[in-house]
Amino acid sequence: MSLRYLLQRLSTLLLVLFGVSVVAFSIQPLVPGSPARVRLGVQATEENVRILEEQMGLNRPLPVQYADWVGGIVLRGDFGDSLITRTSITDEIVRRLPATLALAGVALLIGLLIALPLGITSALKPGGKRDLSASVVSQIGVSIPDFWMGILLILLFAETLGWLPSSGYEPISEGFFAWGRHVLLPALTAGLISGSIMTRFVRSALLEVLGMDYVRTARAKGVGPRKVLTKHVLRNAAISIVTIIGLQMATLLSSVVVVEIIFAWPGLGSLALTSTLQRDYPVLQAALLMAAVAFTVINLLTDLSYVLLDPSIEYA
């Protein structure tokens, strides 16, 4: 990978992050009503609202407010205070981030456990019975709304069988078993859906490699089917599969937002929704910014890993 390509990508990243921060910042001036009003409540007098606005620096020019906001985040990691709870937003995010990451991680694992075997078996015999049933399952998975999948899993595993709790969270410090019982249903919800999406990608990545000349050559010279698969096909398909995982991590983030809300999972997604419903906009700004930064960085790393893994791709 040339240094020039890397620098070019990094400068685009900075540009996009700047745009992202402007969009996140602009929530506050765009929403109707003053943050001071939200903090003081509907019964506060105009006079008091004005005084608080002045204290909060809301009457300064917008570029100054933006610079102040971004400066606080970049230099001190300080997102400001919540309008409702009046506590530090940074503390809240630090508390919730592990929950979101854990949920996304387990979901990705479940997704891969579904997608790899299903994708590989259906690619080995395209048009066969397994391939058809895998494609039906993945079509359903792609079309099923995540919140409905959550409801169905709750109906089955919580309401009917009573095996797992229907919502809530236990930190992993309370014991792995308690944590696992709570993470399983939400992770299964997001994981089943992402697994069915990935199955399609794994299948087509494998089919592409299977059609290559070197696979035909390996078969022709008498290499056994298992060895062809592990030594030639999987190794070469790995590049595309890594990319799929990267892309899925970004999509999973979006899905996790929804899943967190259904299962009352205390992560960044549910934080974004509660802050929207409570009009606690500084918190929404922070959650949005964090998610977008994660999203952008994951996408960049995916692209870079693609270039690193595949020597035949050279970007000037």
Add this chain to the structure above:
Amino acid sequence: MSVTTPSMRDVQEPADRGRRPVVDFARRFVRHRLAMVGTTIVLLLVFVAAFGRMVAPYDPLAMDFTALFAPPSWAHPFGTDEFGRDIFARVLYGARISLQVAFIAVGISGTAGVLLGLVAGFLGGWIDELVMRFMDVLFAFPAVLLAITVMAILGRGVGNAMVAIAIVYIPIFARVTRGAVLSVRGREYVTAARALGKSPFGIMLRHVLPNAIGPIIVQTSLSLAFAILAEAALSYFGLGTQPPDPSWGRMLSEGRGFLQQAPWMGIFPGLAIMVSVMGFNFLGDGLRDLLDPRTNRN
């Protein structure tokens, strides 16, 4: 020295080759199983949205306190909810809201995205950079969060949900269109039209867009599926369609609270969403198979 100017007849445009391709396409479309299943579902959905009111056995808002949480039966095929409202009637009415939001939202985002992608791809240069970097910024947010944010700014309600969904999908349309435009921009018929002195805008609409339309049509169908999902999600969160209007997402969030007493409240609206989304997905995938020469058709 004689200079031969290329006439428009020498460089034939794929989109201009008469009626045969249309007939040909229709024939292949009818034979494509996935596309036909998708079309059937979509047509059924449109029918339900248009005439559901006449078919519905009950008023979707009528409460019946003698039949609270009634399980599915002949009188109430999908059961009733916590106010004794007929869920079948509410699902039928919900189709109209879902489709309306999906079509309008995709209409807005498609128009805006296609125009942006067309201009960016055809003109290139700094305009391309500017437009596409802005699209990158919008694309950097997880879709659901971006929609929630737009709703936070605009306020709750079904109209604002359409705008929110439209904004989320503009970058996808812009990217797809730009990609398609780049692939036809250098073709002979575009060069010929330029040489003949036609205006850039005229060339874009008359020559570039018609030949880049395939991916856009596919994207439209897939986006309709996404839009139905997004509307349901926003309504589930309490941001989209407001009560008492029957929206599938809203019905599911109401059902979430009564899963033990009335599991049917959490089943049928979700089934309706899934089938509709599947319809548009099938249609989109089928169209992609048929319009993209690179995918093999089996």
